[in-house]
Amino acid sequence: MIRVLFVCLGNICRSPMAEAVLRSKVAQAELSDQIEIDSAGIGDWHVGEPPHEGTREILLKQQISVDGMKARQVKEGDLSQFHYVIAMDASNLGELHEMAGVNPSSSISRLMDYVSESEIEDVPDPYFEGNFEEVYQMVEEGCSKLLEHIRDEEGI
Incomplete structure (x- = not known):
């Protein structure tokens, strides 16, 4: 089983959006039995909460489910249990590298x-800006390219 973990700051906006989008793409590709997807946050402020209303609204428009999703905090053990740990921005990336250590x-x-082909490196946090549509477009494209990469890397 190939395991993918998306990580953002609080696990209520960007990372659950990416989790739901990639789950949908994996299901459409009939790869749900080979790829497992989860998400987590660097901080613990929202542990146990469902995705942000803005994330739920944009995904509902796209007919992508967030049923049963609850925020959780990333744990050190996640970094050995997941094959692909995907940060939403440079700050999250730095925190993850710090947690992972040198190897x-x-x-x-x-x-x-x-x-x-994108010059944008970070997915902005819509929690502060309210730009859920823009973030969704970035997540949609990123998840498509990530799935292509995983399929190529893993030969599936």
């Missing part, structure tokens, strides 16, 4: 690293 056992990168 991480998982691939740690930013979502936008998979969108080679």
Whole structure:
């Protein structure tokens, strides 16, 4: 089983959006039995809460489910249990590298690293800006490219 973990600051906006979008893409590709997706936050402020209303609204428009999703905090053990740990921005990436130490056992990168034609490196946090549509477009493209990468890397 290939395991993917998306990480943002509080696990209520960007990372659950990416989790839901990639789950939908994986299901459409009939790869749900080969790829497992989860999300977590650097901080613990929202542990146990559902995704942010803005995330739920944009995903509902796209007919993508967030049923049963609850925020959780990333744990050190996640970095050895997941093959791909995907940060939403440079700050999250730095925190993950710090947690992983010098020899991480998982691939740690930013979502936008998979969108080679993009000059944007970080997915902005819509919690502060309210730009959920813009963030959704970035997450949609990033998840498509990430899935292509995983399929190529893993031969599925």
